[in-house]
Amino acid sequence: MTLKCYTDLKAAVWDRGTCSGCGACVAVCPADAIRIEGGADAPVNIGYCKAESDQVPCGACFDVCPRVDPARPPGREACIARLSAKAAFEVPGRQSGGAVTAIVEHALSAGLVDAVVTVTEDRWTRRPASVLITESEALLRSAGSRYNWWVPLLSALKTAVVDRKYRRIAVIGVPCVVQAIARMRASENDLLRPYGDAVRLVIGLFCTESFDYERLVEGRLKREHGIEPWQIRRLDVKGRLEVQLEDGNALELPLRELEDCIRPGCATCTDLTAVDADLSAGAIGAASGCTTLLVRTPTGQGFVDAALRAGRLERCGEVDLSAIERLAERKASRA
Numbered sequence: 001m002t003l004k005c006y007t008d009l010k011a012a013v014w015d016r017g018t019c020s021g022c023g024a025c026v027a028v029c030p031a032d033a034i035r036i037e038g039g040a041d042a043p044v045n046i047g048y049c050k051a052e053s054d055q056v057p058c059g060a061c062f063d064v065c066p067r068v069d070p071a072r073p074p075g076r077e078a079c080i081a082r083l084s085a086k087a088a089f090e091v092p093g094r095q096s097g098g099a100v101t102a103i104v105e106h107a108l109s110a111g112l113v114d115a116v117v118t119v120t121e122d123r124w125t126r127r128p129a130s131v132l133i134t135e136s137e138a139l140l141r142s143a144g145s146r147y148n149w150w151v152p153l154l155s156a157l158k159t160a161v162v163d164r165k166y167r168r169i170a171v172i173g174v175p176c177v178v179q180a181i182a183r184m185r186a187s188e189n190d191l192l193r194p195y196g197d198a199v200r201l202v203i204g205l206f207c208t209e210s211f212d213y214e215r216l217v218e219g220r221l222k223r224e225h226g227i228e229p230w231q232i233r234r235l236d237v238k239g240r241l242e243v244q245l246e247d248g249n250a251l252e253l254p255l256r257e258l259e260d261c262i263r264p265g266c267a268t269c270t271d272l273t274a275v276d277a278d279l280s281a282g283a284i285g286a287a288s289g290c291t292t293l294l295v296r297t298p299t300g301q302g303f304v305d306a307a308l309r310a311g312r313l314e315r316c317g318e319v320d321l322s323a324i325e326r327l328a329e330r331k332a333s334r335a
């Protein structure tokens with residue numbers, strides 16, 4: 001194990017404004033000494049560190065962070081299969097075709113996984129929260145994308161692995177979260193291995209950027225446009241932010257007007273399609289009402305096949321790979 005500690009992570013990531021907010025360092029700190037508070041741009045240490053305070057080898061926070069390495073090169077849209085698919089049953093809040101919900105719901109109900117770590121939200125305040133889900137009904141309620149997701153998603157992984165002792169976990173996350181899980185799975189650090197071993201399936205959501213809750217929902221939408229969080233029916237990003245309201249009205253905001261609401265850490269992110277996932281899912285490349293699925297690993301293929309065989313997932317049309325590659329290239333060159 002290394003003797004790196006949070007001060008190395010602070011110098012390499014927190015102080016440079018490149019933290020993505022994935023929450024992995026928060027989750028794996030064995031002393032629970034790293035926190036992300038409110039709308040902060042990076043975590044803080046609360047004053048204790050095993051390595052620095054007691055000279056006990058640790059380095060967990062440094063080893064798990066996806067931002068300590070230089071940006072990975074773009075152009076890795078490779079996959080072993082790709083398909084356009086949708087849920088074969090009603091998923092009321094689905095963002096695209098509901099394929100992610102269908103695959104994970106089947107995995108839960110068939111006993112292929114015990115628990116799902118993902119992001120849900122309070123339907124009244126639209127405030128996102130990291131959550132551990134073990135029931136199909138809760139998963140169905142959680143469908144849809146949280147673009148204002150900035151919460152330490154992986155903190156729920158600590159609850160799953162350390163407190164609840166689950167060993168067959170599915171994680172749904174944006175690419176920075178997926179990169180952190182990949183580091184857990186590949187790490188030789190004894191403190192990270194239990195996390196890597198407990199994750200059975202990683203589903204990555206395509207991602208161009210994410211918004212800070214306070215700045216977008218409380219600031220821009222509520223204070224500037226007079227929209228209360230509970231009036232929002234759905235958010236979508238399609239070259240601009242689309243805000244659909246419960247009363248049928250809608251508001252469209254160009255992304256260039258929302259730059260101050262985007263998490264600073266997103267500016268250095270080059271990964272659109274979560275290349276380290278078992279299975280990646282997005283809207284682009286599929287017809288409206290369907291989800292693009294890029295199958296990266298035999299594990300990902302197994303979960304897709306299981307849902308198709310059970311009649312919970314169905315194919316719908318072809319995938320336009322060139323549209324995905326264009327957007328991936330644009331994101332990488334922006335970074």
Ligand SMILES: Cc1cc2nc3c(=O)[nH]c(=O)nc-3n(C[C@H](O)[C@H](O)[C@H](O)COP(=O)(O)OP(=O)(O)OC[C@H]3O[C@@H](n4cnc5c(N)ncnc54)[C@H](O)[C@@H]3O)c2cc1C
Nearest residue numbers: 094095096097098099100101144145146149207282283284
């Ligand atoms: C921040 C963000 C940015 C995105 N940007 C793009 C983009 O630029 N282009 C594109 O094609 N697609 C993008 N997507 C993906 C897209 O919005 C859909 O999530 C994807 O197409 C899957 O749709 P679905 O209907 O199959 O998923 P659903 O069946 O609706 O299920 C979605 C699942 O994801 C979980 N979830 C929602 N938000 C988050 C989150 N923030 N982190 C972790 N888990 C979450 C939910 O709990 C649910 O289980 C983005 C998603 C997010 C969260």
Ligand code: SF4
Nearest residue numbers: 019020022023025065
């Ligand atoms: S990118 Fe993730 S692991 Fe790295 S400092 Fe930020 S929250 Fe922690």
Ligand code: SF4
Nearest residue numbers: 020175176207266269
């Ligand atoms: S753009 Fe990158 S850093 Fe930002 S939320 Fe998406 S995957 Fe994470």
